[in-house]
Amino acid sequence: MSPPVLELKNIAKSYGHGDVFADISFSVSEAESIGLFGESGCGKTTLGRCIMQLERQSAGTILLDSLDPTRLSSRKRRESRQSYQMIFQHPEVSLNPKMTLAQSVTELLMVHKKICFDEAMDTIQPLINRVGLRNEHLARYPHQLSGGEVQRAVLARIFSLQPKLIIADEPTSMLDVSVQAQVLRLMKELQNETGVAYVFISHDPDVISAMCDRIFWLSKRTWRLYDKSTFISQVKEDYTSSKNV
Amino acid sequence: MSEQAVVVPKVKKCPSVHKGIDTHQRLVRKIFKRPAFLISLGCILILVAIAICASFIAPYDPNETDLPNKNLGISSTHVWGTDYLGRDLFSRTIWGTRTSLIIAFTTVGCAFVAGVVIGCMAAFYGGIVDETLSRCIDLFLAFPGIIFSLALLGLIGPGIPNIVLALTLSQWAVFARLMRGDVLSITNLEYIQSAKTGGLSNSRIILRHLIPNAIMPVLILATLEVGSVILSTAGLSFLGLGIPPEIPEWGSMIGAGKEFLRTAPLNVIVPGLAITAVVMVFNVFGEGLRDILDVHEEQVLPS
Amino acid sequence: MTLLDVQDLNVRFSTGEGIIHASRDVSFSLDTGEVLGLVGETGSGKSIIGQAVIRLLPSTAEITGDISFDGKNLNTLSEAAMHSLRGSSISLIPQNPSGALDPVARNGDQISEIVTGRFKKRSDIVNRVHVLLSSVGLVPSVRIADEFPHQLSGGMRQRLTTSIAITENPRLIIADEPTKGLDFRAREMTATVLADIQKQNQSSLLLITHDLDLAEQLCARIAVVYAGEIVEISPVSRIFAEPRHPYTRALIQAIPKNGLIPIPGQSPSLLDLPEGCSFADRCEYCADICRLTHPEFVYGTMNGGVRCHHPFSS
Amino acid sequence: MHHYIAKRLFFLVLTIFAASILAFLLLHAVPGGSAETIAKHTLVGLEDDVSEQMIKDVSAKYNLFDPLWKQYGDWLGGVVLKGDFGTSFVYFDTPVASLLSLAIVPTMILAGTSMALVICLGIPLGIYSAIHEGKISDIIIRVATVLSISFPSFWVALILILIFSLTLGWFPVTGYGTIQNLILPAVALALHPTAVIIRIVRTSMLETLGQEYITYTIAKGLSFRQIIWNHAVKNALIPVITLLGLYFGHLLAGTVIIENIFAWPGIGKLLVDAVFSHDIPVVTSCIVVIVTIFLSVNLGVDLLYHVVDPRIRYE
Amino acid sequence: TSTDKNSSSNVSVQNTSSSSTDRLLKFGELWLITGYDPANNGVFITEKAIVTESLVGATQDFQLVPLLATSWNQTSPTTWRFTIRDGVKFHNGKPMTAHEVKFSLDRAANISAQNRQFMDFKSCKVIDDHTVEIETNKPNPILPHALHYPNMAIIHPDSLNAQGNFIKPIGTGPMVFDSFDQQTRTFTVKKNPDYWKGPVNLSGMVITGIPDSNARALSIEKGEVDFTVDVPMNEVKRLDELPGINVKTYLTPRVYRMAINFNRTPFQDKRVRQAISLAINRTDIVNNVLYGVGAPAKGIFIPQMEWSNKNLDVLPYDPEKAKSLLKEAGYEDINGDGIVEKDGKPFTIDIVSAQERPGLPPMAETIGASLRKIGIDTKVEVMASAASTDRQNAMNFDLIMVPANIAMIPDPSYVIETWYRSDGYSNSGKYSNSTLDALIDDAKQTIDKKERYAKFNALEAMVYDEMICIPIADYGVTIAQKDSVKGYVFDPTAHDLRMDANMTVG
Numbered sequence A: 001m002s003p004p005v006l007e008l009k010n011i012a013k014s015y016g017h018g019d020v021f022a023d024i025s026f027s028v029s030e031a032e033s034i035g036l037f038g039e040s041g042c043g044k045t046t047l048g049r050c051i052m053q054l055e056r057q058s059a060g061t062i063l064l065d066s067l068d069p070t071r072l073s074s075r076k077r078r079e080s081r082q083s084y085q086m087i088f089q090h091p092e093v094s095l096n097p098k099m100t101l102a103q104s105v106t107e108l109l110m111v112h113k114k115i116c117f118d119e120a121m122d123t124i125q126p127l128i129n130r131v132g133l134r135n136e137h138l139a140r141y142p143h144q145l146s147g148g149e150v151q152r153a154v155l156a157r158i159f160s161l162q163p164k165l166i167i168a169d170e171p172t173s174m175l176d177v178s179v180q181a182q183v184l185r186l187m188k189e190l191q192n193e194t195g196v197a198y199v200f201i202s203h204d205p206d207v208i209s210a211m212c213d214r215i216f217w218l219s220k221r222t223w224r225l226y227d228k229s230t231f232i233s234q235v236k237e238d239y240t241s242s243k244n245v
Numbered sequence B: 001m002s003e004q005a006v007v008v009p010k011v012k013k014c015p016s017v018h019k020g021i022d023t024h025q026r027l028v029r030k031i032f033k034r035p036a037f038l039i040s041l042g043c044i045l046i047l048v049a050i051a052i053c054a055s056f057i058a059p060y061d062p063n064e065t066d067l068p069n070k071n072l073g074i075s076s077t078h079v080w081g082t083d084y085l086g087r088d089l090f091s092r093t094i095w096g097t098r099t100s101l102i103i104a105f106t107t108v109g110c111a112f113v114a115g116v117v118i119g120c121m122a123a124f125y126g127g128i129v130d131e132t133l134s135r136c137i138d139l140f141l142a143f144p145g146i147i148f149s150l151a152l153l154g155l156i157g158p159g160i161p162n163i164v165l166a167l168t169l170s171q172w173a174v175f176a177r178l179m180r181g182d183v184l185s186i187t188n189l190e191y192i193q194s195a196k197t198g199g200l201s202n203s204r205i206i207l208r209h210l211i212p213n214a215i216m217p218v219l220i221l222a223t224l225e226v227g228s229v230i231l232s233t234a235g236l237s238f239l240g241l242g243i244p245p246e247i248p249e250w251g252s253m254i255g256a257g258k259e260f261l262r263t264a265p266l267n268v269i270v271p272g273l274a275i276t277a278v279v280m281v282f283n284v285f286g287e288g289l290r291d292i293l294d295v296h297e298e299q300v301l302p303s
Numbered sequence C: 001m002t003l004l005d006v007q008d009l010n011v012r013f014s015t016g017e018g019i020i021h022a023s024r025d026v027s028f029s030l031d032t033g034e035v036l037g038l039v040g041e042t043g044s045g046k047s048i049i050g051q052a053v054i055r056l057l058p059s060t061a062e063i064t065g066d067i068s069f070d071g072k073n074l075n076t077l078s079e080a081a082m083h084s085l086r087g088s089s090i091s092l093i094p095q096n097p098s099g100a101l102d103p104v105a106r107n108g109d110q111i112s113e114i115v116t117g118r119f120k121k122r123s124d125i126v127n128r129v130h131v132l133l134s135s136v137g138l139v140p141s142v143r144i145a146d147e148f149p150h151q152l153s154g155g156m157r158q159r160l161t162t163s164i165a166i167t168e169n170p171r172l173i174i175a176d177e178p179t180k181g182l183d184f185r186a187r188e189m190t191a192t193v194l195a196d197i198q199k200q201n202q203s204s205l206l207l208i209t210h211d212l213d214l215a216e217q218l219c220a221r222i223a224v225v226y227a228g229e230i231v232e233i234s235p236v237s238r239i240f241a242e243p244r245h246p247y248t249r250a251l252i253q254a255i256p257k258n259g260l261i262p263i264p265g266q267s268p269s270l271l272d273l274p275e276g277c278s279f280a281d282r283c284e285y286c287a288d289i290c291r292l293t294h295p296e297f298v299y300g301t302m303n304g305g306v307r308c309h310h311p312f313s314s
Numbered sequence D: 001m002h003h004y005i006a007k008r009l010f011f012l013v014l015t016i017f018a019a020s021i022l023a024f025l026l027l028h029a030v031p032g033g034s035a036e037t038i039a040k041h042t043l044v045g046l047e048d049d050v051s052e053q054m055i056k057d058v059s060a061k062y063n064l065f066d067p068l069w070k071q072y073g074d075w076l077g078g079v080v081l082k083g084d085f086g087t088s089f090v091y092f093d094t095p096v097a098s099l100l101s102l103a104i105v106p107t108m109i110l111a112g113t114s115m116a117l118v119i120c121l122g123i124p125l126g127i128y129s130a131i132h133e134g135k136i137s138d139i140i141i142r143v144a145t146v147l148s149i150s151f152p153s154f155w156v157a158l159i160l161i162l163i164f165s166l167t168l169g170w171f172p173v174t175g176y177g178t179i180q181n182l183i184l185p186a187v188a189l190a191l192h193p194t195a196v197i198i199r200i201v202r203t204s205m206l207e208t209l210g211q212e213y214i215t216y217t218i219a220k221g222l223s224f225r226q227i228i229w230n231h232a233v234k235n236a237l238i239p240v241i242t243l244l245g246l247y248f249g250h251l252l253a254g255t256v257i258i259e260n261i262f263a264w265p266g267i268g269k270l271l272v273d274a275v276f277s278h279d280i281p282v283v284t285s286c287i288v289v290i291v292t293i294f295l296s297v298n299l300g301v302d303l304l305y306h307v308v309d310p311r312i313r314y315e
Numbered sequence E: 001t002s003t004d005k006n007s008s009s010n011v012s013v014q015n016t017s018s019s020s021t022d023r024l025l026k027f028g029e030l031w032l033i034t035g036y037d038p039a040n041n042g043v044f045i046t047e048k049a050i051v052t053e054s055l056v057g058a059t060q061d062f063q064l065v066p067l068l069a070t071s072w073n074q075t076s077p078t079t080w081r082f083t084i085r086d087g088v089k090f091h092n093g094k095p096m097t098a099h100e101v102k103f104s105l106d107r108a109a110n111i112s113a114q115n116r117q118f119m120d121f122k123s124c125k126v127i128d129d130h131t132v133e134i135e136t137n138k139p140n141p142i143l144p145h146a147l148h149y150p151n152m153a154i155i156h157p158d159s160l161n162a163q164g165n166f167i168k169p170i171g172t173g174p175m176v177f178d179s180f181d182q183q184t185r186t187f188t189v190k191k192n193p194d195y196w197k198g199p200v201n202l203s204g205m206v207i208t209g210i211p212d213s214n215a216r217a218l219s220i221e222k223g224e225v226d227f228t229v230d231v232p233m234n235e236v237k238r239l240d241e242l243p244g245i246n247v248k249t250y251l252t253p254r255v256y257r258m259a260i261n262f263n264r265t266p267f268q269d270k271r272v273r274q275a276i277s278l279a280i281n282r283t284d285i286v287n288n289v290l291y292g293v294g295a296p297a298k299g300i301f302i303p304q305m306e307w308s309n310k311n312l313d314v315l316p317y318d319p320e321k322a323k324s325l326l327k328e329a330g331y332e333d334i335n336g337d338g339i340v341e342k343d344g345k346p347f348t349i350d351i352v353s354a355q356e357r358p359g360l361p362p363m364a365e366t367i368g369a370s371l372r373k374i375g376i377d378t379k380v381e382v383m384a385s386a387a388s389t390d391r392q393n394a395m396n397f398d399l400i401m402v403p404a405n406i407a408m409i410p411d412p413s414y415v416i417e418t419w420y421r422s423d424g425y426s427n428s429g430k431y432s433n434s435t436l437d438a439l440i441d442d443a444k445q446t447i448d449k450k451e452r453y454a455k456f457n458a459l460e461a462m463v464y465d466e467m468i469c470i471p472i473a474d475y476g477v478t479i480a481q482k483d484s485v486k487g488y489v490f491d492p493t494a495h496d497l498r499m500d501a502n503m504t505v506g
């Protein structure tokens, strides 16, 4: 078995006013989806941001492909970043409003591969079709598109770098049930094709159990790892107990 | 005070009610719905034309004195009368346009560039850089109005470069503060974060993603500041700290003419009306621009 | 007995881009004590219907159709008469409780300012406020009444607006997504509160929601809204088991626990509606007629009906 | 809250301190602070000339030979320890502190009266204009504000003098001490900020009236009066409060010109006279005093903001 | 310090006037009253408030006459002996003796370098109760003239408090200090019943500084003051025509002149300097810019001065000649842009002017326009006088306009030496000519008055011809008074004006 794409060892994070979470360890391997579940404010987003190096954890190590990114030179780190991407919570503000979809989607490719716009467009064309965007969409600005379309453009932008790991932070919480279904489907298909691993953040138990095999439940500074079936029964149990309160 | 709230735009998913930039047709339609804006735009173009072609429009040399014909009233030879040295007030007012616009545009331009650069750096780099720059901004904002320019000009003496320097020093912080706030409000937005995680360089993020998205309110502020810089210039010149009398300038025309307030009030009235008209044109233009671009920002403070 | 009757409600907005037809030929009725659910996609016009009933649409809206409440025609009612109904006979639980509460008024005052008539003494009013607050589970109500809206959590604010809505024991409550954005615990509480109120006061409830589970739990009937139209009305027992409109069926299948099956394509722009059925583009059963003629709403049994050329048979 | 006030006070002092350094260095470093100028001023009146010996005397007397930092240190030491702002070069060795203490009252009277005018006219007119949006009275108010914002205040002052003093003879041109003396400068000074406040109040009011909670008050069945006074006005005025603080600063700056036109013996006049005569200790001290007043008023307003807006929590 | 203590801010104008309204003069003074210590503010306290007096007086034509000193003579080249008038009493009732004179002169010299310099003061000795002997560092033939300077006024030591700080002026003059309101800067004096010259007509004066000329005009118009000075020149005629008000114009010892920067090559050529002078129409300026308040300059002194050179005429206006002089000097408009060039470079100059005196800026602007007419590209810069002083000190100007005082001391040597000697401190343009220096030294040391004035007349003619600085106009003062004020006699030797205790009100 290949080494895990992501490995967390005893991660803790605290802001000025105390710990958000402490002592978290788990790992994700290729083509696997792990769910991150918990009520509002329990630190799901924060954990994702730590993994993405958008924030420094207070303790513990994060290994991406068995490498500690904090030990890398800044140039190396920037290069390695291509392999680890994040889908942010709000599709509406995930793309630069002043750039057309075409510009946003090709930007990363152009910068990293040092190619011109047309070449990037050619490279990315199959992917664009794959995510279900039509070329007519590409000339538009994000606000001229629906949430589902923007979310798909974000996927195209991210997948153009062929990442190994994607942190998806509530990728559908702002979307309609039907659009949600579209996006989740697409993510699954892409995973089957490229073998990307997901860390899937959500507070909707239905969505998370539909997407993931293992679920990491974060609550009040403790955590547990469930598999799908025990997770569902645990949610049910919690739900009934809360009803009696 | 310095901690700006992170403004995450309210997400409203209506297919038609969009916040953000507009399509060209929409913009054009919006513009044509505002006659005041169009008129002010036209006036600005005319003002610029007047400033450029002052020598062709003005019937007299603005500095040509004609002592026996001083303090004349309105007549066919001197449409707005003559001043206390017999110079044609209309010609001087026309030439004054050039002076005022040059000063206003350069000052606002310099303050704008300085403000954008400093504000952007402060917000993007954060930490100690932000702390230092923010304190500087606060410091300059602590001098109300033209106090600072006044003290400086009193010592370095009058002249166009000096007044531009003094006013720039007192204005840049306003731009910097606004820019810093704008940038702060978008640095935590997800497209900036995703540009970071996408491995883009800082310079690219700043130039390509931050500045274009944060600059609009600052640009609008700039158009509004043109009016207030014209007012400040006139005020300083009025006190005799601004522009040498050789260069026709409205404020110094009023300052010199106030001796003749009773015997020849045109000396004061004509340049005053010119200032009012021009400042109004720029204010209306700035307000209109703000409406059209629909950028809701904190009230812009004229000084 | 019919409390609210809406016939052929049309709402249009003229905007820079053209005319938005936000609500088209909407007809439904609501009996005393009944709960009707309005479900459908974002932007399909659910809130518009609710606001039309309480006559709070912005002045840019152009409204036609008849709305009668308790036998009175709300369209022709004077503004003053309409205003006297608001709060006392018809109340609204707004879609966004955080935005709907005056940020600088105390929670208690936001309730007490509409307490009228029967309560004259200050202490009576205060008591009434506390009773209301505790009835929606906001305890200790004394403290909460003295606080400001920002000191409450989202769920508490939601319940505060609910308590305001029931202050005058209105006959009709329009609840616009009362559980939006709540986690499941808070959601459950709100559902209970609403059900209790409806039972105790014999009030009618127009429940607008995205949450099909909640609708199933509370409603007697459900109306499905798509692109400004009601495409199906059915008793709740039937709609999940035997949806008749293809959109209803697709909507139900898209729920994660029902298989997470997406509906392809996008709903039409309200600016530029198709000639035929609005759902035609996305419908797998689409026939030629669906693209050409607009289907009429056909009433069926049990106070229900469907707007489709080829509905699934019941 | 205490912590917050302490922090704000600390930054207030820090900013004033920094402003004094800036003012001091700036004024001493630019050409014009020369001993010659000072000598001429203190000894013979600017138009007549002075000899080398006089310049040396003056430099020695005012320690102008000391390095800048030492001069600053001495000055600051005097200010902090003894409330001594140094001695004026021009007003024949009068302590700056006594000049300031004489000037501060007139300035506060003038600025205070103008501020009262701004508040008493600006807020009601702004509210009125917003409630009657689009009506003829609103349009008149808006046109008047656009005009007033564009008038140079010194010009307004001169026109007021022309009309009310020179032509009608109702008010004196200059002077200090009576109500008549106060009216024209206060009006000239208040015109611009009043117009701005009207506009801000109007915008804020309109924005508030468009808020969801106002719509909801309608849904609650409240009366028009209740909606406007209990909800709209209260919310609309909160942002205006901080702006009033800022506008007080603009008023202070405005006094500089207005006081000169009306020979009003306040800080603004003192400052301009001192600038003209390069009376650097007075210039520096005036700037420091104006900055202090401005910042203190703003701090006060910010704290007031806390009282009126329950949403604000200071960390 | 001391000054605040005796200011009584609650004494208002009305209070004082109610006692004897008719003879109290309300005087609208030109400057804000910044202080009243004679050693520093002699011009105010000695000349305007007439509280203190100097040892030496002067006549209308600038000849010295006895005042507090009855006679003086030079006992050696560096010592002078002054006899002090007997029977003069200070306002506190104490008699004036040589001791107070020594006290006052020592103090004046001590406080201000300028005073010291004017007198060239070394020491003052009391010989007996009514004789003092003053020693100068170098021979100083004009010591009596220096003692006419208002800063050298005689005060009683009780003017100071125990710490030696000045509190109030106790002098010998016709008016007694009453109060000073710091807030409104209003200065009140009342009549000295024991004045040594005899009874005083005025019962007192209320002096308010009104720096704005329009405001001064308005206050006399509205009857707020009875007497004021320097109303706006363009309003002189209107005010004079008003019933009950008359305005008179006098010349004072001050002249508007332009200094020339001799460090700059073009001005080393006399023809250029003359051309500039010829381009200026002085009569036009006096009539239209100064509205007749003043006179075209005829030299560097005003005609009333005994020592002025009566042969000199108003400097001529002749633009054609100016152009030809420029051409001779090599400046010619070759490229036809209206501006003369030399060696291909256009001839541009700047005129720096202060703005404080109302006549200055328009005069500078007019001169700028005149020079442009003869082809010199002229830039006029008007600034606060402090700033123009700096420009002057830095030698950063071509021409600089100053309204210079020409009788700080009523003797020609003051002007000739400080303006024209190579090291003269008012030699702003750094003109240097050793022959002239020698002549000046010679003239200055000449004691015989006739011979002395003859030498200075020759010098004046010389500098007039050399055009070392360009005089424009003599400075005029306007005095506006109510018709009810009578008997005012103008004293040209004063610095702005001298109040006259013998005038009457009502």
Ligand SMILES: Nc1ncnc2c1ncn2[C@@H]1O[C@H](COP(=O)(O)OP(=O)(O)OP(=O)(O)O)[C@@H](O)[C@H]1O
Residues within 6 Å of the ligand: A015, A016, A020, A038, A039, A040, A041, A042, A043, A044, A045, A046, A047, A203
């Ligand atoms: N920059 C920050 N400074 C201080 N505290 C923070 C910061 N960012 C997050 N927190 C705190 O950390 C905790 C976890 O926040 P996080 O955003 O990770 O929650 P979440 O699980 O993603 O919640 P949600 O489901 O609402 O998105 C919260 O209590 C939050 O208040």
Ligand SMILES: Nc1ncnc2c1ncn2[C@@H]1O[C@H](COP(=O)(O)OP(=O)(O)OP(=O)(O)O)[C@@H](O)[C@H]1O
Residues within 6 Å of the ligand: B013, B014, B015, B016, B017, C013, C015, C020, C022, C041, C042, C043, C044, C045, C046, C047, C048, C049, C058, C060, C095, C210, C270
């Ligand atoms: N004031 C308005 N002007 C123009 N269009 C409007 C206005 N208000 C609403 N609309 C449009 O009417 C349509 C219906 O809006 P409505 O708020 O009823 O949707 P909804 O079904 O409640 O959606 P959601 O589930 O997001 O609340 C939307 O497409 C919206 O763009």
Ligand SMILES: [Mg+2]
Residues within 6 Å of the ligand: A044, A045, A046, A089
């Ligand atoms: Mg989160």
Ligand SMILES: [Mg+2]
Residues within 6 Å of the ligand: C046, C047, C048, C095, C176
């Ligand atoms: Mg809605």
